Amino acid sequence: MSEWICVVCSRVFDHDALENAVQITSDHGRGRSRTQTYRFVTDGSFHHLKKVKPKQPPHLPASESKDAELLQEVIETLAALPTPPVPEPELKPEQLLQVTPEIEEDKPLTAMEIAWNRRK
Numbered sequence: 158m159s160e161w162i163c164v165v166c167s168r169v170f171d172h173d174a175l176e177n178a179v180q181i182t183s184d185h186g187r188g189r190s191r192t193q194t195y196r197f198v199t200d201g202s203f204h205h206l207k208k209v210k211p212k213q214p215p216h217l218p219a220s221e222s223k224d225a226e227l228l229q230e231v232i233e234t235l236a237a238l239p240t241p242p243v244p245e246p247e248l249k250p251e252q253l254l255q256v257t258p259e260i261e262e263d264k265p266l267t268a269m270e271i272a273w274n275r276r277k
Contacts, residue, residue: 161206164192170206178204 161170178195181203192205266274 160209160211162209163204164207165205168204169209170204175206 159172161172161175162168163170174197175195177199178197181194181196182192192207194203194205196203
């Protein structure tokens with residue numbers, strides 16, 4: 158059976174539920190949309206439904222047991238390997254340059270003048 162899902166409220170409908178609904182939009186013509194609008198007679202609600210493909214179980218190859226054994230063997234081999242020590246980075250204190258302000262006492266500086274003098 159095919160399932161439908163409302164793109165607005167995410168409610169899932171089965172094909173039997175659509176028998177009690179009136180299709181409002183057409184699924185033919187140039188403006189064909191992936192969603193179709195239905196009005197449900199039972200409660201008067203409108204839903205914009207999109208067809209959902211039924212989920213199929215994943216196809217498992219016959220050699221899955223061999224792959225699982227090989228994967229387990231690789232995990233055990235990696236666990237048996239010694240882990241190399243991680244060297245700690247050396248922290249060196251940075252030397253800060255001493256800056257002497259060049260401010261003239263005669264007149265007050267504006268913010269632009271202070272910024273211009275800092276660029277030197």
